[in-house]
Amino acid sequence: MAKEHFERHKQPWNGEEAGQLRMLAGKGKGLREIAKALNRSEESTKDFAKKNKIEIQKKR
Numbered sequence: 001m002a003k004e005h006f007e008r009h010k011q012p013w014n015g016e017e018a019g020q021l022r023m024l025a026g027k028g029k030g031l032r033e034i035a036k037a038l039n040r041s042e043e044s045t046k047d048f049a050k051k052n053k054i055e056i057q058k059k060r
Contacts (some may be wrong), residue, residue, distance in 0.1 A: 013048055021045065022054055030059035 017038055024034045033054065037047040049056050 018048075018052065021049060024048065025054050025056050028057050031056050032059075 017040075020038060021034060022043045024037060029037075031042050031046060038045060040048075046056070048054075
């Protein structure tokens with residue numbers, strides 16, 4: 001499986017992205033779907049959500 005390339009590698013999060021993350025998490029979207037929508041890695045999205053106390057649903 002090839003690694004995805006992220007244009008925003010190591011770039012700081014901005015307020016618009018944080019708002020979008022909150023909105024998508026509030027709608028019950030999963031980590032992979034949110035990360036893809038924000039063009040961020042799953043790890044970066046998960047870390048940012050944890051630091052900002054945003055709960056992301058686990059897809060089963």
